[in-house]
Amino acid sequence: MKFHKEGYTSLAITILFIFIINAIADYYDAAASIKWILYIFSAFLFITIVQFFRSPRKNIALEDGVILCPADGKVVVIEETEETEYFKDRRIQVSIFMSPVNVHVNRNPISGIVSYFKYHPGKFLVAWHPKSSTDNERTTVVVKHQNNTEILFRQIAGALARRIVWYIKEEDVVTQGSEFGFIKFGSRVDLFLPLGTEINVNINDKVVGGKTIIGKF
Template identity: 85%
Template sequence: MKFHKEGYTSLAITVLVILIANAIADYYDAPGVIKWIIYILSAFLFITIVQFFRSPTKQIVVQEGTILCPADGKVVVIEETEENEYFHDRRLQVSIFMSPINVHVNRNPISGIVSYFKYHPGKFLVAWHPKSSTDNERTTVVVKNANGVEVLFRQIAGALARRIVWYVKENDHVTQGSEFGFIKFGSRVDLFLPLGTQIDVNIGDKVVGGKTIIGKL
């Protein structure tokens, strides 16, 4: 288990706040009950930050023809829908909601070349809102595999997620299971797959990024 690099600043700020709060309590000789409340809150805050930015070490097995889960969380959408940003046609959408207790590392679902990338500023609706996929702050990534099949996936900010981080750009070669980004706090990842794609998960399933197979192309 590692601590993700995106959490360094948050951890430093948390430690500073804890030190200041405890120093003030000691300096003014706060009553014992107040000190214990501060100690407990400090421990809770520290543990929350550490668990949120944890980054488990995973042995990724690259499997051509499969779609690897891009994030930890729960499957909340499996439906045919219109994709109007890049494909402009009907696609099969699979959406994964990440709660604040999930690992928030985002991984490439397939290997290939990044044929499209765009960042969209936007709103911060709750991640499960139907319009979050089109109205919220988000990134759109399209990867084309060796067979010319393209898969589109989006990082979508939620009501708490106020920072999306990405590590890819157009024409990059990416490997299935490698990190393509990180979203801070509750958020969502959408996949848009060709119609006819075999889907191996169901709505409500808990999935693991880099481990669960979403389906087969």
């Protein structure tokens, strides 16, 4: 287990905050009960930040024709829908909700070339809101496989997730399972797959980024 680079600033701020509140309590010689409450709160805050930014080491088996899950979380949507930004046709949408306790690393579902990328500023509706996919702050990424199949995936900010981070741009060559981004403090990732894709997950399934097979094409 390692600590993700996106968490360094948050961890530093947390440690500074913990130091200050405990130093103030010591300086004013607060009651023992108050100090113990602060100690417990400090430990809870520190552990929360460390677990949120954890980044487990994974041995990812690359498999052609397989769509790997881009994030840890729970499957909340599987439906045929209209994708209006890039494909402008019918696609199978699979959405993964990431709670604050999930690992928040985002991974490429397939290998290929980034044929499209766009960042959209927007709102911060709760991640399960029907309009969060189109109204919230988000990124849209399309990767083209060597067989010309294109997969669209979208990072979506939520009510708590106020920062989306991405590490890719158009024309980049990406490898299945490698990191393409990070979302802080819970949100969701949508996949838009070609009609006819064999879907290997069900609603409410717990999935693991870079491990669970979402589908096959």
